Amino acid sequence: MSVATAVTPDLSVDLAPRNPRELVLRNPVIPASGCFGYGTEYGHFVDVEQLGAFVSKGITPLPRSGNAMPRIAETPAGMLNAIGLQNPGLNAFIKKYPPIWERWDVPAIVNVSAESLEDFAMMARALDDVPGVAALEINISCPNINAGGFCFGWDAQMSADVTRVVREATTLPMIVKLSPGAVDVIEIAQAVESEGADAVSLINTLVGMQIDTRRRKPVLANNTGGLSGPAVKPVAVRMVYQVAAAVGIPVIGLGGINGLNDALEFFMAGASAIQLGTAIFTDPTILLRLVDELSEWLVQNGCGKLSDIVGVANPRFSPPKGPDLDLFAEMSV
């Protein structure tokens, strides 16, 4: 294979290499949960079939009307959001969106949120064989719902428990979305890897607050919200770097990516794929432009495939391993 003469570099990536159901993407660019609706909203701006995949808005067992307004606030080079997982609930969701996605040639990843292990398992079971659903992203890190004040993703044991019950309920490729609020994100990542996660995505938003000094109270009705945008990028790159060196499953990097150079930082830190969120709000055309720019950059830099640069800035990084037959052999799903 002649790498130097490659005209169209190979951007494809398997985000679930140890899962027989695999999750192969034509390129590594994915709109993040909550920032792309259900894939239909951006139809006039983005050809979804040219994306690597997309992640749906977070789904919960029952319908949620979300938090009171205001739900968003602009911050220096970023924004806070506290939407509160407004969604139609699992049953209405299954009826409405997967039948649309089934006709699209792009993997649709469903972001799943719940407040108990039973509910996580129930949702995973319900989605296991729904045509049009390619994978699950397990949200153990939403900062905006009040579940007794805790977040599964801040605790290694709870993160492991959620991963285990979902793994027992479905053979679908499972991405676990990690919280930057954990004391030790490496410990969480290793815990979910050992319980059968196929990949991890990080980071979710950082919990923040902004105060309206004229009204003398927090801007957001929820008081706190999740910080995203360029402001969080260095935190995200650092965490991706740490996690990519500590696990053997693919890492999906996100947090403040706003252009080619940002994307390259995440790949070089060890991300196999990336997600974009806030950047889509400010420029809906960024997703597909980034695919083109990435391809061009790889050609210009003599790389035949994306994996040539994954982890190159991270000495302790080793590429994700192949199929784990033991993990799935004992499953009866």
Added chain:
Amino acid sequence: MTAHTPTSTERPTPKGATRIFTGVITHTEPTMGDSSLITFTAPEHVVQMARPGQFVDITVREQGAYDPLLRRPISIYRADKERAELTILVRPFGRGSRWLVSQPTGTQLNVLGPLGNAFEIAPKSRNLLMVAGGVGAAPLLMLAEEAITRGLSVTYLMGAANESTLLPAAALRDEIEYVVATDDGSRGHKGFVTDLVPDYLQWADQIFTCGPTPMFHSLRNTILAHRSTERFPNVQVSVERTMACALGACLGCVVETTSGMQTSCVDGPVFDMQKVVWS
């Protein structure tokens, strides 16, 4: 629940470029105190599409900068089909709007639009009442012009802090009856614009309003207190919300309605006053 119509949910043709464009500022003009009318070029089909009540979403920073991060949704004030230009009315009250009003002629703006729904004039309506507060005057001006073109009668009520922050009478066509209220009484009625409404309640077939939220509450209370029949008139309210995506995806700009949470960017910004839950 109605079944899905495949036409609306099929993967839409990615006519990506159709509603995102670079507009070049051709003209800026101070008006209403410290506000500005900013006119910029737009593709012909965009200008043709634009309807009263719709908005554009504009990037308010230099290319390559990250701050202020979010686009700003701004109502369309005028769509000039012959010149292929859009005009917006901007009051500099925050960092984004201050950036916008300080841009010289020739500046390239990154614009998304037209977005949102629009005011709807009912087929049988003859007499239209507009109730404007501050820069809420913009979409109602475009609506009033369209109504006059269609041969309808328009009364345009406007409230502002003082005479200098009112929409200048010259901005409105002669056929429009223009009645004003100011907080300090420097022009017209001294008090709220909604004080003027009772005189027109019987006359108006429809009411259209845009301005600050307290004005909507006041308008609703005025109508409830003064309406001559049990029936609440058709009042169309254009709300203002902070937006992130402006395309119905992020759910950051919702309005609580009798049929649940609705986005002000796609389902709105125009809502039936009776369908909004006024807390």
